Amino acid sequence: MRRFSELNPLAATVYFFCVTGIAMFSSYPPLMIVALLGGVLFFIVRNGSSHMRSHLFFLLLFIILAAANPLMSHNGITVLFVMNDNPITLEATLYGLNSAAMIIGVLYWFRSFTQIMTSEKLLYITGALSPKLSLVLSMALRYVPLFSKQSKKIKDSQTAMGLFSDDNIIDDIRGRMRIFSILITWALENGITTADSMTARGYGVCRRTQLKRFTFRRGDILLLVTSLLLTAITAAALSLGKLDFSFYPAVRYSAPDALGICGIAAYSALVLLPVIIETEVSLKWKYLLSRI
């Protein structure tokens, strides 16, 4: 009984790439709508009513993106109205809406993805590719806060010693440049000790292994298999041309046959998968808690 965010990162990553991959490589409007709604729904299920401001921002972005296309592109045969001697067409408007839905949908999926993929999970995934790469990443992640902390310390002590003698910008910039240059020296100096500490603990003696904090359990395999299967169905429908939709010069599409409908259904199921998992876990929790 694990939440979506607690599942194996590898499975979760595969899932995210399936969802966003289909959204990015097709332009079939129903799939775009599903991706957008699913992305927003999943984000809200995870975060509740917080992040209201950012929702507003994305709404604004959606409107701008959707409006940009008909204003720039005048393809299409159905003219809605004419603005500044430029025709605004129905086709371009629909195309704009469709691509805005795709972009915002993918952005929402990535917002959830970055929330779920903590640094630790990223290291696990890179470790699966190469343990060395993962170590480099881990060291980099350690150095960033260390660097900014030291930079603030140097700035404070230099301020108290009168390095920034006047309140003017040029002096400030010159002071900051000097702080930056000594920071590099400090980092190199620091690096020697860290390197010593690494060799002292046998770095480079033989091929590294990696402590894995995540294992593949039943739920992870299930998620992996399900998402690949559902993606395969949709991909099949897409590649066999069952889900064709063209905007220019006039909107033209064929009604989907059985495989096409399967493809849409499979993608909808794929998009709803995490929401289903979250809801199931919450309900189970409620039930289990009621028995304590």
Place this chain on the structure above:
Amino acid sequence: MEILAVKDLSFSYPTCSEAALTDVSFSLEQGEFAVLCGATGSGKSTLLRMLKRELSPLGKMIGDVTFSGTPLDKLNDKVSASAIGFVMQDPEQQIVTDKVWHELAFGLENLAVPPADIARRVAEMASYFGIGSWYDKDVSQLSGGQKQLLNLAAVLVMQPELLILDEPTAQLDPIAASDFIATIKRLNQELGITIIIAEHRLEDVIPICDRLLVMEKGTLIADGRPEHVISEIRGRDDIMCGMPAAARLYTALNSGDSCPLTVRDGRSFVTENYRNDVRALERENAAPKTSPALSFRDVYFRYERNSPDILSALTFDINEGEIFCILGGNGSGKTTSVSAAAGINKPYSGTIRVFGKKLKDYKNRSLYRECLALLPQDVTTVFLRNTVREELQDAGASSEELPYDISHLLDKHPYDLSGGEKQLVALAKVLASKPKLLLLDEPTKGMDAAVKQNIIAVLRELRSQGITLAVVTHDVEFAALCADRCAMFFGGRIVSIGTPDRFFSENNFYTTAVSRMTRGFYDNAVTLPDAVELCRLNGKREA
């Protein structure tokens, strides 16, 4: 069984004409706890690094080092990495990865231990050290003491037989340092790990060690049980000044038969051998009160809107021309208060005055010109240049005007200096702005006793030049020797304040070793000279 043997070891660095080590020989038995002491630059670090192949410096080496009968350079790579553990001085820079658990696993990952074994050994080590509660944390969230414990644990998961520690507590506060030493003792007693440790803070380690090795200028001048070594070197004040207070009292009085090492033994040494007819020393009355150089009135400060107050209703005065020591535990607001005085942290309520003028009335950073200067805890943050000479030129300081000599350091890189030298160069740089009020944050951190004496002399000299000094310190022995007044911080305010002899004889726990040894027997013995004088005045008990 002999675990480590060093035979006629000599070593010199490639660019140095003088040898760093000459003819050093000693051996360690399995399970021994050895302490290596000696002044800064006596070759302790070089010697310790020669005992761990991966860290041996480049240079000319004669003689041999054997580990469990095998010469060091013939050891298998994996054995060499895991069987000899090495912990260095700086807690921060030894850490390699960003997460606590990953750091613990790092060594084992290097040795290609199967992941399941790593998980078990890491979990085992985390429970032994009580790391469980911060196992998942980011390394950057840990305190200095926790970081050093993590470094120790990360070495111990590799199951070393010999543990080498190079001044591991130099950067820690006294509480964290005692915890660390206690952990080392536990490792030695419960797991039988052989330990060799170089230390400045001898008060804590000497009573628990089996062997004391003393180094001077690259040679081993004494080696044996601590009591014997101390009686061998009793004439050498430069080495003795770092020893435990009880041992120093014993050698200064030159009497008694066995050398006491702990406060408990020192106490019985005094009470059994000396009378206490004269209970207290006459003290001069405190100097007349002058106008305040720095004054805090109801100052409140917090770092973030919703975080707790770090300074709360802080009110105190530092008088012109005195050395004022601020003591207190970690997080009690000591450092915050001096950085507030220097205008780096802005209090949200209350006023701070420097020489009677409000801090915010010092416009255009005039505060830092010929008025106030702050020397931060981490003095490397003071340096911006490649040589000490450029550093001083930059600040407009000349090395001739200083009350101490740093001319031999002028062409070195500031980062290559020892802790004490860094402190003196940084001080020189700060003094160039001719401050009348000097704020020092932990000026004795990581220094050996002889260097501390030097710093005390420098501070006194500065005071005689009319500079007011506020010193934040953890070091009670240092405060007792150099302060005119001491203040104790707790919970963001001052809870007690007074001259060192009153201040420390009223405190029961937070006080000098001498005061703890003579409590209830003499009334105001705080420093070693006090105790020596009182003992001499009273004379010995008739047998």
